[in-house]
Every structure is written in structure tokens, then in C-alpha cells.
Amino acid sequence: MAALHYNRESVPTIRRFMESDAFIRGLMGPFGSGKSSGCVWDIVVRGLRQAPGPDGVRRSRWAVIRNSYRQLEDTTIRTVHQWFPPARFGRWKPTDHSYVINRMVAEGDEKPAEIELLFRALDRPDQVGNLLSLELTGAWVNEAREVPWAIVEAVQGRVGRYPARRDGGATWSGVLMDTNPPDAESDWYRFFEEKDHSAAVDAMAAIVPGMTVDRFARIFRQPGGRAEAAENLDNLPPAYYQRLAVGKSDEWIKVYIDGDYGFVMEGRPVFGEYSDGFHCRDCRTVPALPVYRGWDFGLTPACVFSQMLPSGQWIVVDELVSSAMGIERFADVVARHSAQHFPKTRFVDVGDPAGMQRAQTDERTCFEILHARGIAIEPGMQTLAIRLESVRRPLRTLLDGAEPGFVLHPRCATLRRALMGGYQYRRMQVSGERYADRPEKNRWSHVMDALQYAATRLFGAELRGAGAGIDDGAGGEMDGFQMHSDDDRTRSNITGY
Structure with a gap:
């Protein structure tokens, strides 16, 4: 065992993570900081501390969860086997994805402990069902930000059930999680950073009189890779994090090297510009000057407020997302927001042409509903290629050689995250770097569609008229809509009608 000693003092x-008894524990840090290894050792140490059963054997059962079997096999299982090779420590059953460590004896014992690891991925529906029927001591969610939070919540109800009460019950039960920093708007962030767990602590203490419960949930944040207190550097190549940072975006460095919450992007940004x-x-x-309001409809409507300045700079100043x-x-x-924040302003409203389709419920269109409220909305261009190019053109433009042709106000938080990569081409689950050919429909796409419809009003006519070398990519939809002049109607200051 000396050769396998994990020097926790150096990390x-x-x-601190392994010494905590919180029911739910999260470990967050940068690449290469030893998070997975720490979780493996925590499971083994707790397995050796489990109270012996009637036959003198310390038994525990753990689910080890990852979001896909490829990642489970390539990383998680490999880490476990590197620390505890099956040839020396137990039985590995590859067909069942299970591993029983049964050749380690706790100090003072005669019989070896049995620490059962059940590796489960979430890329098949039947595996999710199997996970929810397990009787477990604890669970480890590896790279937890990639696992739906609903699974994390569900697995909480499966731990503490093994060993059975008649065999002494679990000495400790809970959920361990490790991850690179997730999104600052993620369920992970809300649970660990914003939620008050005091009620859960009080409830746990009330169940067992005299029981001391300090924490229900606790997160441990490792120092960033470039910080003075960076951990695990002795096990990494020289200048590992400094080299890793070369050529990366500020947001990527913030998440993967500095170990801080940020915007996590997995696909390819639609607007890399x-x-x-x-x-x-x-x-x-x-x-x-008029303010252009771009609209997207559906049950998640969005509206974007923008203006074209005399300098040719397109500024996006506000957003409403629902x-x-x-x-x-x-x-x-x-209407209320416009009256409050844009008084005495003339509006030009441009929206998704699908808003001219009649609803099945009352046969009214979105355009008719808006017109009835005094909002003179007109259809933007539907062709995806022109919509995207209408946004790309100002993004690529430099005014007077230094000023951007496109400016986004920081208050537009949803648009900002969308442009940083939330609005993306989804990466295909195939070998190599392949992505979908159309932007993914997700929480960021609605506000981006609203922005694009306004952009087609400002830049689309020129693009369509000149051809601009654009492949419409949608069966020749370029000529489907008539462009109107901004001054073709008399408009209200507030409604734009």
C-alpha cells in the first residue's frame, strides 16, 4: 500500500473535502488538480471506515456516475484502476461495469472490506431507470456539470440504503461530486452558492436527538492553476497552466485554468466574430432616432431594443426575455418597459414571419394581436443565411479603424451569453470535430432570433440585393418578403403604431 499512498497533505x-461529513459535497477546480483522484480515495477511505456487519465484513456500495459510457471508460474507470488495479485489489466485471475492491483490510480487522463500485452512464434511458432502483451507501458524480441536476436530486434518494438497517446500516451516506467550474447560472451554482441549507440541517438534527450536524451541503473550491496556492503542480508538466492558456479566450481561461464560475461553452459559437x-x-x-424592436414569438418570446447611430454603429441597448x-x-x-425606459421614442418593430400564421385556438396571428395593441410590427427576413450575415456584418465592421460596428450594452445579459457561445452549432456525437449545420434551438436562440430579425431590417436589403455571395441554405427563401420604409407609417411615440 505504501506505493499507492495518496499524499493529501500536498493537496x-x-x-478538507475528504474530512467533511456533509451529506452533499462538491469539489470544483481547474484542469489537472486531482479532483477525480480525491473522490476515488474518499470512497475507499469511507468504505474502510464503514462499521462491520454481523459477519465482521465492512460492506459499502457506491454508484459512480458520468454522462456517457465513452467518458466513463476513457477517464473515470481508468482513474479508479490506476489507483486500485483489479489484479491487486479486487474483481472487475467489464460486462456489468462493476468493481468490488475486496483485498484491503482495515486496521484491526481480520476480514477484508467489500467496497462495491457500480459505474453508470446516462446516455441510455434504461440506465437512468436502473440508477433509480439501486440501494446504495453513497454516490460519486464525476464531472457533475455535465450531468442533469435532476439526476443529482434523484440519486440523493438512493443513498443511505445499503447496508440494510438489520445489518447495521450505513455509517456515512451521501453524494460526492467533482467538476470543472460550471456556468454561473447553472443549477450547481444555485444549489451551492445561493441556496440556504439551514432548514435541511435543522431537519437532520431533529431526526436523531443529540446528533451534531454542521453542514447538509458544502462546496470546496480549489485555487486556480495560476494562483500562488495552486495544487497538484508536482504531478503536472512544467508551466502546465501557462502553456494551456496560450491562445484561449478570457472566459475559457477563467473556467478551466483559474477555476472560477463562468460561461461554459461546448459547441461552436455561431458568431465567432x-x-x-x-x-x-x-x-x-x-x-x-428610431429604436428597432426585434421580436421572436412562441411561449418563450423575446424582444431586443437596438438603434443605428449616425456614425453607422449599431448599438443593442436592452432586451426582454420571458x-x-x-x-x-x-x-x-x-409596452410598459418601452414607456418607462424609452419615452418619446419612435419604434420600428420587426418580427418572426411565423407570427403571421394563425393560432389553432382563436385563429388570430401574433401580428394581429400586436397590431390591436398599437404595435405596427412587420416581418423580418426568414432566410437563415441572411439573418446570420446581417449580424455578422456589423460584428466585422471597424469604424474609423478603431471603433466596433456593433456594440452590446452589458445589461443585455442573455444576449451577451448567447453571443459568447450559448447560441451555438451543436457538436455531433461522432469522431472528429463535426458540428450541426444549423444553430441549436436552446434557451439562447430565442433572443438571438429577435436580434436577427431587427438586423435583417437594417442590413438585409443590401445583402439580398447585392447577393453578397450568400447561400440561402433553405430552398430559395430569399425573395419571400417585401421590405418597407421606416417612414411609411405614422407611429406613436410609445407603441410605434
Whole structure:
């Protein structure tokens, strides 16, 4: 065992993580910081501390969870076997993805402990069902940010069930998780950083009189890879993190090297031209000029407020994003917001042409509903290629050689994250770097569609008229919509009608 000693003293965050008795524990840190190894050792140490059963054997059962079998086999299982090779420590059953470590004896015992590891992935529906029927001592969720939070919640109800009460029960039970930093708007962040767990602590203490419960959940954040207190550097190549940072974006470095919450992007950004440090800055509208409101419909409607300045700079100054809201309620929200924040402003409204289709319920269109409220909305261009190019053109433009042709106000948080990569081409589950040919429909796509419809009003006619070398990619939809002049109607200051 001396050759397999894991020097926790050199990784203080791992040591504190293993010493904690919180029911749910998260370990967050940068690449190469030893998170997975720490979780493996925590399971083994707790297995050796489990109270012996009637026959003198310390038994525990652990689910080890990852989001796909390929990652489970390539990383998680490999890490376990590197520390505890089956040839020396137990029985590995590859067909069952199970491993029983049964050749380790706790100090003072005569019989070896039995630490059972059940490796489970979530890329097949039947595996999720199997996970929810297990009787476990504890669970380890490896790279937890990639696993749906609903699974994390479900597995909490499966731990503490093995060994059975008649055999002494579990000495300790809980859920271990490790991850690279997730998104600052993720369920992980809300659970560990924002949620008050005091009620859970009180409830646990009330169940067992005299029981001392300090924490229900606790997160351990390792220092960043470039920090003075960076951990596990002795086991990494020289200047590992410094070399890793070369050529990476600020957001990537923030997440994967500095170990901080940030925006996590897995696909390929649709608008790779966007640079947050260059394009995101304060900006103000000019009262005498119209404000363009771009609309997207459905049950997750969005509205984006933008303006074209005399300099040719397109500024995006505000956004409204909703969920589970019909167009009538959303129109009222937009009208109130416009009256409060854009008084005496003339609006030009451009929306998704699908808003001209009649609903099956009352046969009214979204456009008719908006017109009834005094909002003179007109259809933008539907062709995806022109929509995307209408946004790319100002993103690529430099004014006077230094100023960006596109500026996004920092208050537009959803648009900002969408442009940073939330609006993306989904990576295909195949070998190599292959991505879908159309942007993914996700929580970021609605506000981006709203932005694009406004952009087609500003730039689409020129693109369509000149051809611009654009492949419409959608069966020749380029000529489907008539463009209107901004001054072809008399508009209200508030409604735009």
C-alpha cells in the first residue's frame, strides 16, 4: 500500500473535502488538480471506515456516475484502476461495469472490506431507470456539470440504503461530486452558492436527538492553476497552466485554468466574430432616432431594443426575455418597459414571419394581436443565411479603424451569453470535430432570433440585393418578403403604431 499512498497533505483542498461529513459535497477546480483522484480515495477511505456487519465484513456500495459510457471508460474507470488495479485489489466485471475492491483490510480487522463500485452512464434511458432502483451507501458524480441536476436530486434518494438497517446500516451516506467550474447560472451554482441549507440541517438534527450536524451541503473550491496556492503542480508538466492558456479566450481561461464560475461553452459559437472585451460596453440611444424592436414569438418570446447611430454603429441597448408567457401578456410587458425606459421614442418593430400564421385556438396571428395593441410590427427576413450575415456584418465592421460596428450594452445579459457561445452549432456525437449545420434551438436562440430579425431590417436589403455571395441554405427563401420604409407609417411615440 505504501506505493499507492495518496499524499493529501500536498493537496489541502482534497484533504478538507475528504474530512467533511456533509451529506452533499462538491469539489470544483481547474484542469489537472486531482479532483477525480480525491473522490476515488474518499470512497475507499469511507468504505474502510464503514462499521462491520454481523459477519465482521465492512460492506459499502457506491454508484459512480458520468454522462456517457465513452467518458466513463476513457477517464473515470481508468482513474479508479490506476489507483486500485483489479489484479491487486479486487474483481472487475467489464460486462456489468462493476468493481468490488475486496483485498484491503482495515486496521484491526481480520476480514477484508467489500467496497462495491457500480459505474453508470446516462446516455441510455434504461440506465437512468436502473440508477433509480439501486440501494446504495453513497454516490460519486464525476464531472457533475455535465450531468442533469435532476439526476443529482434523484440519486440523493438512493443513498443511505445499503447496508440494510438489520445489518447495521450505513455509517456515512451521501453524494460526492467533482467538476470543472460550471456556468454561473447553472443549477450547481444555485444549489451551492445561493441556496440556504439551514432548514435541511435543522431537519437532520431533529431526526436523531443529540446528533451534531454542521453542514447538509458544502462546496470546496480549489485555487486556480495560476494562483500562488495552486495544487497538484508536482504531478503536472512544467508551466502546465501557462502553456494551456496560450491562445484561449478570457472566459475559457477563467473556467478551466483559474477555476472560477463562468460561461461554459461546448459547441461552436455561431458568431465567432464577437469579442466580449471589444463589443460589450456602455452605450446610449439618441432620442431623435428610431429604436428597432426585434421580436421572436412562441411561449418563450423575446424582444431586443437596438438603434443605428449616425456614425453607422449599431448599438443593442436592452432586451426582454420571458418563459411560459403568451404574446398578449408579453406585448403588455414590452409596452410598459418601452414607456418607462424609452419615452418619446419612435419604434420600428420587426418580427418572426411565423407570427403571421394563425393560432389553432382563436385563429388570430401574433401580428394581429400586436397590431390591436398599437404595435405596427412587420416581418423580418426568414432566410437563415441572411439573418446570420446581417449580424455578422456589423460584428466585422471597424469604424474609423478603431471603433466596433456593433456594440452590446452589458445589461443585455442573455444576449451577451448567447453571443459568447450559448447560441451555438451543436457538436455531433461522432469522431472528429463535426458540428450541426444549423444553430441549436436552446434557451439562447430565442433572443438571438429577435436580434436577427431587427438586423435583417437594417442590413438585409443590401445583402439580398447585392447577393453578397450568400447561400440561402433553405430552398430559395430569399425573395419571400417585401421590405418597407421606416417612414411609411405614422407611429406613436410609445407603441410605434
